[in-house]
Amino acid sequence: MGWRPLLDLFFPPQCASCNALGSGLCSSCAPSGETIEVRLPRLKVTALGSYEDGLRAAVLALKDGRRDVAEALGAAVAPLVAPRELLVPIPTTAKRRRVRGMDGVALVARSAAVIAGAVVLPALEQRSGDAQRGRSRSQRLAARGRFACNAANVAGKRVTLFDDVCTTGSTLRDCADALREAGGLVEHAVVIAVAKSRDPWRGPPHD
Ligand SMILES: [Zn+2]
Incomplete structure (x- = not known):
């Protein structure tokens, strides 16, 4: 809490989409509450909306390190x-975290x-x-994906994934x-937005 009122005084939250003061995403630009559901194999994905307009602006602002936007998205x-x-x-x-100084996805997850x-x-x-490097062949084979789980305590637990754009x-x-x-038991993912297609000019930063 401590520093927040002071920070708000100098850097008041501002809507990432229309620049209105008061929140990282104002009530007119915030998602309507109607969610989008996407079915992947063995995974149901729930999104706040499509990757366009207010949500697109919010995701991009998040990547620019906007904590006020992370809080608004968390809500x-x-x-x-x-x-x-x-x-x-x-x-x-x-690399991206070093450049931006924060992990926007983790910040939204914590706020939520x-x-x-x-x-x-x-x-x-x-x-x-x-x-x-330095792993045995069997270790490398077991770890063929791009991601690894570093927590032993997910075993037998229901977990929900969270990401910005799908x-x-x-x-x-x-x-x-x-x-x-x-x-871990994984059946559900929540994302901020789903992107319909990969457009070179408007496309999301990753899949
Ligand atoms: Zn707005």
Whole structure:
């Protein structure tokens, strides 16, 4: 709490879409509450809406490090998260996190979890080439995906994935597989937005 009122005084929250003061996403630009559902193999994906207009502006602002937008998105995501649910954010690449100084996806997950009474578990890490070096052949084969689960405590637990944008769903599927290998029960993912197609000018930053 402490510094927040002071920060708000100098950097008041401002709508990422229309620049109105008061919230990272004002009530006219915030998602309507009607969600979109996408079915992937073994995974139901619930999105706040399509990757366009206000949600697109919000996701891009999140990547620019806008904490006010992360809080506004967290409030919009919270109704989709059950109390005591284990929410596993998809990790931002280490490089992007260094550039932006924050992991926007994790920040939205934390904001949503505080409101919903859920638990954020950063159980996934992205594999780098270095992480593969020095492993035995069988270890490399077991770890063929792009992501690894670094938490032993997902075994036997129902976990929900959380990411910003879902396009093809391949990232969500890889992450679900990594959690399942660790014994997690993964049937549901929540995302901020679903993108219909990959457009070179308006496309999302990753899938
Ligand atoms: Zn607005």
